[in-house]
Amino acid sequence: MRASRQLSxxxxxxxxxxxxxxWPARDDPYVERAVLLSEPFRIPESADVVVLRSAEPLRYFRELVTGTTPAIVISPCRAAETVIEVFRGGAGYLVEGDYCACMLSSAVVGASVGHTYLSPAACAALREGVRRQSAAGEATERLRGLLSPRERQIMDLLSTGLGAQAIGLRLRLSEKTVRNNLSNIYAKLDARGSTDAVLRWLGAADGGGQRALAR
Structure with missing residues (x-):
């Protein structure tokens, strides 16, 4: 999805x-500027997205990434527990060496419209961590059973970090159709949005999706 204006x-x-x-390049159609902050960090009101780059992202995550400004973490750390915690906090995650400047711009645009972007290594860490941590396998399978086959296809792709447009291209559906399906999925899973839905789909949400199953 394209941003309606260039982002800060x-x-x-x-x-x-x-x-x-x-970065950003002069001809970047999405990002106008990147402002490097000094400590103590204060996020300017003009910022559309905040990027935290740290080898220990959880050390600074709550300080910088729990406000109303969408966020992305860049880190060499690919520990599953760290990726899951950041993802649960609603921020995207790019593993260093696993993305390019174009992907960073795409992640910024995605964050600005509410999409939680993960680089391939971060996706792999998230999925592996969930497989190790989840103690609600049966509940998760029952939760997945609430969805139609098409909705399950969409959730499989959403959980790999793809947005609605990319999912539509993969499944040969219009972006509008994918978004309509996502709205139905969120309602069925009792999810607040894409991040919450993916966590429930993978069995990593608090309560393992029991809220939806109890309705």
Whole structure:
């Protein structure tokens, strides 16, 4: 999905260097500027998205990424527990060495419209962590049984980090059709949005999806 205007990004790199000094490019159609913040970090009201770059993202996550500004974490850490915690907090996650500048711009645009973007390695860590941690396998399967075969296809793709447009291309559906399906999925799973739905689908949500099953 294209942003309706070019975006402003606030960048926080506690104790570390920002690896993309030439980003955004002058011809970037999505991101207008990236402002490197100094400590103590204060997110400017003009920022559309905040990016936290840290080897220990959870150390700074609650301070920087729990406000109303959408967020993305960039980190060399690919520990499943860290990725899950960040994802539960509603932020995207890009593993260093696992993305390019174009993907960073796409992640920023996605965050600005409510999509939680994960790089491939972050997706893999999330799914592996859920398989290890989930103690609600039966409940999760019952939850998945609430969805139609098409809805299950969409959730499989959503849980790999794809947005509605990309899912539509994969399944040869219009973006509008995918979004209509997602609205139905959220209602069935009793999910607040895409992040919550993916966590419930994977069995990583608090309560393992019991809220939806109890209705």
């Amino acid at each position: 990004v606030a960048v926080a790199c506690p104790g570390e260097a920002w690896p993309h000094p030439d």
